Amino acid sequence: MADLAGKRIILGLTGGVACYKSAELLRRMQDEGATVDVVMTHAATRFITPVTLQALSGRPVWQDAFDARVSNSMAHISLSRGADAILIVPASTDFLAKLAHGLADDLLSTLCVARGAIPLLAAPAMNHEMWTHPATQRNAAQLRADGVTLIGPAEGFQACGETGSGRMMEPDQILRALTASFQPKLLAGKRVLITAGPTSETIDPVRVITNRSSGRMGYAIARAATEAGAEVTLVSGPTALPCPDRVRRIDVISAAEMHAAVMTHVTGQDLFIAVAAVADWGIANPSPIKLKKSDDAQPPHLDFVQNPDILAEVAALSGAPWCVGFAAETDHLHEHAQAKRHHKHIPVIVGNLAQHVMDAEDTELVIFDDAGAHPLPLQPKTQAARDLIAWIAAHLPG
Ligand code: C5P
Numbered sequence: 044m045a046d047l048a049g050k051r052i053i054l055g056l057t058g059g060v061a062c063y064k065s066a067e068l069l070r071r072m073q074d075e076g077a078t079v080d081v082v083m084t085h086a087a088t089r090f091i092t093p094v095t096l097q098a099l100s101g102r103p104v105w106q107d108a109f110d111a112r113v114s115n116s117m118a119h120i121s122l123s124r125g126a127d128a129i130l131i132v133p134a135s136t137d138f139l140a141k142l143a144h145g146l147a148d149d150l151l152s153t154l155c156v157a158r159g160a161i162p163l164l165a166a167p168a169m170n171h172e173m174w175t176h177p178a179t180q181r182n183a184a185q186l187r188a189d190g191v192t193l194i195g196p197a198e199g200f201q202a203c204g205e206t207g208s209g210r211m212m213e214p215d216q217i218l219r220a221l222t223a224s225f226q227p228k229l230l231a232g233k234r235v236l237i238t239a240g241p242t243s244e245t246i247d248p249v250r251v252i253t254n255r256s257s258g259r260m261g262y263a264i265a266r267a268a269t270e271a272g273a274e275v276t277l278v279s280g281p282t283a284l285p286c287p288d289r290v291r292r293i294d295v296i297s298a299a300e301m302h303a304a305v306m307t308h309v310t311g312q313d314l315f316i317a318v319a320a321v322a323d324w325g326i327a328n329p330s331p332i333k334l335k336k337s338d339d340a341q342p343p344h345l346d347f348v349q350n351p352d353i354l355a356e357v358a359a360l361s362g363a364p365w366c367v368g369f370a371a372e373t374d375h376l377h378e379h380a381q382a383k384r385h386h387k388h389i390p391v392i393v394g395n396l397a398q399h400v401m402d403a404e405d406t407e408l409v410i411f412d413d414a415g416a417h418p419l420p421l422q423p424k425t426q427a428a429r430d431l432i433a434w435i436a437a438h439l440p441g
Pocket residue numbers: 238298317318319320321322323350351352353354355367368369370371383
């Protein structure tokens with residue numbers, strides 16, 4: 044299901060060059076199923092025309108607090124009622140100041156003051172001197188204290204030609220923050236350690252032994268746990284995936300490095316989810332130089348060492364976090380997954396059929412615990428991860 048299906052979002056634009064990115068954001072929100080009502084300040088209309096946003100949204104664009112199209116002249120009330128969120132993109136210095144002080148001198152600011160319990164999110168966009176100005180920082184702190192979600196800003200090159208903090212987040216980051224705001228905070232205050240991706244064992248400087256794993260499932264779980272309010276540390280083997288927002292990622296290559304990183308960060312964690320496809324064996328005698336093919340067609344001699352079982356070791360720690368393992372099997376999923384769960388002494392293992400999930404967008408998970416098997420539907424990994432996190436939150440002791 045699309046992430047914003049059934050949601051009605053008010054997209055507020057204030058004055059700033061970054062208004063051009065709001066058009067793309069609007070499209071992306073629609074792709075996710077949202078209905079979008081656009082409200083613009085007068086300054087915003089100097090940067091992008093209402094016609095563009097009306098054409099993209101397919102709905103009237105609102106600017107005037109006394110709009111004659113609203114029979115009782117209360118556009119600020121009629122628009123906000125029934126909305127699921129107000130999202131200000133871009134949020135200018137001036138608009139943040141207005142919001143922080145509860146000013147209501149145009150339609151958008153009045154709408155924000157009149158919004159009641161509707162969540163308000165804002166993506167600041169301004170020159171770095173304006174963002175770091177003490178007054179702006181005071182206003183930002185006040186807004187956070189008032190429960191407003193500020194998305195960014197980011198550091199980087201700015202439209203004015205200078206570089207610093209104040210650059211607006213990209214539309215896809217803003218979209219993810221909006222989506223995250225709708226997820227129930229089932230793991231608020233919890234600390235979660237996750238392993239993901241493959242590990243890679245060195246044979247020589249150009250050759251490795253690895254497991255097939257895109258890392259998608261582990262990254263989706265890291266994202267879902269963060270959306271659910273957890274503080275997430277992700278120990279990741281080599282993948283091509285971007286780090287999920289607000290996740291602390293520790294990059295490793297070999298199973299030995301993954302083991303060391305997990306043991307360093309496991310203390311104080313409430314939950315450990317081992318999703319990584321860890322190589323079972325490492326090479327005891329890696330070559331410092333590239334091995335050459337020999338004329339007698341003799342392959343090189345490799346000595347293997349068994350890698351530590353990270354999950355079993357974490358589960359055996361005194362004061363261990365609650366442990367959730369993964370089992371990708373080619374056959375007899377129930378038997379193999381339950382046997383693995385008992386062997387590693389962990390309360391939960393999540394099974395899937397390896398041939399169905401490698402590099403795929405969708406997955407069909409089965410959760411196994413003492414009570415038996417709990418199948419989830421075939422669905423995108425992002426949704427499967429959210430369902431799994433909800434199940435874990437409901438079963439996590441304490
Ligand atoms: O033992 P097996 O690889 O079949 O078990 C899979 C589960 O154990 C996964 O959760 C995987 O992340 C974890 N594991 C581990 N360390 C290993 C091997 C597997 O943490 N060396």
